[in-house]
Amino acid sequence: MKLSVLIKHLEAFAPLNYQEDYDNSGLLVGDPDQEVHAALVALDCVEKVVDEAIALNCNLIITHHPIVFKGLKKITGKNYVERVVLKAIRHNIALYAIHTNLDHVSHGVNGVISERLGLKNAKILSPKRQLLKKLVTFCPVDAAPEVRAALFAAGAGHIGAYSECSFNAGGTGTFKAGPGTDPYVGEVGLQHEEAEERIETVFLAQNERNILVALFECHPYEEVAYDIYT
Known part of the structure; x- marks a missing residue:
């Protein structure tokens, strides 16, 4: 499956325009036209997660929290964010984050937690309008x-x-x-x-x-x- 097709399905469930202004959800690293043969899902894209993806031969990592929140001026490997991005690029691993847009979906992260807790009449406190x-x-x-x-x-x-x-x-x-x-x-x-x-x-x-x-x-x-x- 092409990465762009997978992204289309993800964003149909949790549209990018639902994310908060400070967030950086979406495709962070990778070519939308590349073929995805295996994906690894994690909470955070730390270096060990990239190592695991390499070991499992996964060429896509989907995380809740984006590894890149602000623009990177350099990618030299001097800090963990740069090391993660650099290693992902070297091994042709795409990085995708689905963060606050997933939080805002009724059946997203908070919706599932509410169901597990048995909450009744749960509703989104700050609903996003579909634009x-x-x-x-x-x-x-x-x-x-x-x-x-x-x-x-x-x-x-x-x-x-x-x-x-x-x-x-x-x-x-x-x-x-x-x-x-x-x-x-x-x-x-x-x-x-x-x-x-x-x-x-x-x-x-x-x-x-x-x-x-x-x-x-x-x-x-x-x-x-x-x-x-x-």
Whole structure:
């Protein structure tokens, strides 16, 4: 499994925007495109944990506490943070932290502790809002169903218990394709009018990259017109 795919699942459960301002959760060391063949889970990424990962042939360490809280100006191995990061890099071990964002999830660290203690009516004291963004794009009328389906499949269109939510309106788009282009409709050098559909839908902020990838892959135009509102 690619590291990016694993991270996607982790952050779907505990979104990064749930973390506190002082925190540094997320991928700290590593290439998102690398293949993960084994992962080691720990509370803290101390040097012994990296040694254990090396011995067990794990190329990913997932910890609760991030080994790097503040920016490192140098990585020379003079302190334990630098030694850990340097050793992880040398052995191609990715480091990922899932800290206060996991604390804020209802079924995260504190939620499990509450269940083990048998607490009743437990609730999050400072709940984090799921940050929504809105995508607006335009496409030929005949391509609209496919574009909507791709956006929904990528995670857009969820409002509460409802899914595949969107607003759609018709209109006329105009453009003139320049030299070297290969327009989906119209001819190079001539202004073209096309019956288009405006598609509006919402998505979680942390899913923006996946939404845009889906949009660019399914949209028939060479140049995709879109806006994102926060």
